[in-house]
Amino acid sequence: MLRLESVYLRLKNGSEEVPILENINLDLEDNKFYALTGPNGGGKTSLAKVIMGIYKNDEGRIYLDGKDITDFSITERAKAGISYAFQNPPRFKGLKIKDLLKISADENSLRAILRSVGLCPQDYLDRECDSGLSGGEMKRIELASVLARPSRLVIYDEPEAGVDLWSFENLLQLIRNYHKRGNVTSVVITHHERVLSLADEIILLVDGKIADRGSRDKILPLIQEDARCCWKANCGGNNDEVECY
Structure with a gap:
């Protein structure tokens, strides 16, 4: 691929x-x-x-x-x-959310796209991207744009x-x-x-x-071991007990 x-x-x-x-x-x-x-x-x-x-x-x-x-x-x-x-x-700046979504979706589907990410269309379509939206709101809007295409x-x-x-x-x-x-x-x-x-x-x-x-079974234990290593180092423990990246 x-x-x-x-x-x-x-x-x-x-x-x-x-x-x-x-x-x-x-x-x-x-x-x-x-x-x-x-x-x-x-x-x-x-x-x-x-x-x-x-x-x-x-x-x-x-x-x-x-x-x-x-x-x-x-x-x-x-x-x-x-x-x-x-x-x-x-x-x-100045770009309305509906115009951002139109880049990847047709106008008739905009409301459904916003609903799919848990946003009320009438509250967002005419708002601008820089109009005080929270980080979570912007993440949802961008995700809607990505998932629409x-x-x-x-x-x-x-x-x-x-x-x-x-x-x-x-x-x-x-x-x-x-x-x-x-x-x-x-x-x-x-x-x-x-x-x-x-x-x-x-x-x-x-x-x-x-x-x-x-696989998860192979890599997750390595990550968890590394996290323990970092914890020991930060707490003054013996970090020679584990291998650190």
């Missing part, structure tokens, strides 16, 4: 180029539900932005269904079926960030329902064990490299 071959990304920090992703080789299969996790600053969002075309990789190739899309623009990748839900959705691959960047537990559980249910409708591969960037426990496969990214990947 999606294949990354020897992908590298370097970003400028002043006069220096900093390595962000190093030798990423990754295959994503059709209709699988993946969780992408790892320490903060490990390159998870950068990897998503490379796949979406927001960042241009410095080396390596990207293939979708066997077709080389390395040089595709963001728009071309979106047309090919790749969608990305931001961790912090952009708030376009047919996609082959959807990347969700930390859907748990900035929302309460009730909102997160509802957003997660929407993501799962969309995935189960078929013919879509889902990648959720997350630290949340609730999401990790639902994934078909977990990909662990550390310091810009894929440290490991595999």
Whole structure:
């Protein structure tokens, strides 16, 4: 479905180029539900932005269904079926919510789309994206926009960030329902064990490299062990007892 071959990304920090992703080789299969996790600053969002075309990789190739899309623009990748839900959705000044949704859905379906994410259409359609909406509201609106269009691959960047537990559980249910409708591969960037426990496969990214990947049974114990390591280190315990990433 999606294949990354020897992908590298370097970003400028002043006069220096900093390595962000190093030798990423990754295959994503059709209709699988993946969780992408790892320490903060490990390159998870950068990897998503490379796949979406927001960042241009410095080396390596990207293939979708066997077709080389390395040089595709963001728009071309979106047309090919790749969608990305931001961790912090952009708030376009002066853009009404109904006009944002019209980018991916026809006007007759806008009300149903908003209802599907638990928002009352008459309260939101004519509001502007920068009109004091909460983070949770913007997440729902962006999710509505993503779920309204047919996609082959959807990347969700930390859907748990900035929302309460009730909102997160509802957003997660929407993501799962969309995935189960078929013919879509889902990648959720997350630290949340609730999401990790639902994934078909977990990909662990550390310091810009894929440290490991595999089933929940294989990867979750590694993450839990690492969490214990961090706790011991912070509390002055003996962190030599466990292996830390």
